Amino acid sequence: MTEQFNINQFNCSISGKGQALVWAHGLCGCMQSEDAIGVYAWHRFPKKLQLIRYDAIGHGLSTAGESVDDYLWPSLAKDMLRVAAHYQAPTPMILGGQSMGSATSLYAALANPQSIQGLILMTPPIAWQARANQVNYYYKIAKAARILGGKGLAQMNAKHLDKMLPRWLIDAHKHSVLGMLDGLKSMKCQTLSQLFTAAAQNDLPSKQQLASIRVPTLILAWQDDDAHPIETAIELEKALPNAKLHIANSMDDVDDWPELISDFCLALQQ
Template sequence: MTEQFNINQFNCSISGKGSTLVWAHGLCGCMQSEDAIGLYAWHRFPKKLQLIRYDAIGHGLSAQGDSVDDYLWPNLAKDMLRVAAHYRAPTPLILGGQSMGSATSLYAALAQPELVKGLVLMTPPIGWQARAAQVDYYHKIAKAARILGGKGLAQMNAKHLTKMLPSWLVNAHKHSVLGMLDGLKSMKRQTLHQLFTAAAHNDLPSKQQLATINVPTLILAWEGDDAHPVASAKTLHKALPHSTLHVASKMDHVDEWPELISEFCLALQS
């Protein structure tokens, strides 16, 4: 049976021409929330490269998913590759994303290695044994989401931003950090329930799988974030054969990330 793909389900943004970076946001985020927090500086991304960004299924202005399966990372990876294929992005591609988006990129590289020439993994999510210890937490959030909805969760998270981001980043971006909740506010109860139920089932690829990803990989991590621990980034760095790791401990380090991403992509331009 042929799987159907409708690009109209996805809110997408395309700029520049040339070698392509396909970028995916994090859990409960969207393009709007990325722009609001102001860390990415996509307006400075080189115009001689093509940048494809999109809202994942159930996020931002994209359509809702039908089931928990739609939010499993291997299925989000299929969406990523289909978006790139629809816009006839020249292959091989550079794939990247933040948190959920970095997990999506890894699974896309495993699914279609011949289509990928580089990865950018920004604040990879918690994985493996440490993630297994969080399963009950994800189920609790799924139940809470069914009651509170996006607005309720956003209001709750606004009071505890340092549980979602490093305290030094929150202090440096007090004027814009609440923007990261913009995408969450409009999310539906059913979507959030499915999304966090999927989070309880999701995990990063095994070390054996990671060892087969034979492309240059840029890993960007930051200290002080339990949901995106440096330990996960270090494990990925050790497992991925051609990876470079940068760990930020202050805002000055994160301010360098847009340039690091641009330089990495330019170096891979064919």
């Protein structure tokens, strides 16, 4: 059976021309929440490169998925490659994303290695045995989401931002950091329940699978974030044959990330 793909399901943003970076946001985020937090500085991304961003299924202004399977990382990887194909992104292209978006990028690279020239993995999510220890937590959030919905979860998370982001980043972005919850507020109970049920089932590829991804890879991690521990980033650097890891210990370090991303993409430009 031929799988159907409707680009109208996805809210997308395309700018620039040339070598393409296809970028995916994190769980319960969206393009709007990325722009609100003030870390990414996409407005400074080189115009001689093409930047393709989109709201993942069930997030932001994209339509909701039909089942838990739609939110599994290999499924999100298919969406990423289909969005890129629809906009005729020049290949080989660079894939990247934050947290869930970095997991999406890894699965996309495994699914279609010949079309990938590089990877950018920002704050990769907790993985492997450490993630297995969190499964019950994700199921609890899925249950709570059926009751609270997006607005309720956003209100709860607003009181515990230090469990989602490093304290030093929150302090540096006091006036904008709550904007990261904007995408969550509009999410429906069913979508959130399916998302966190999928989170309980998701995991990064095995280290044996990762060893087959030989393209240049930039890994960006930060300290003091239990959901995105530096241990995951360190293990990814070891498992990926051509990876370089940058660990941020302060806001000054994170402020360098947009330039690191741009320089990485420019270096791969054909």
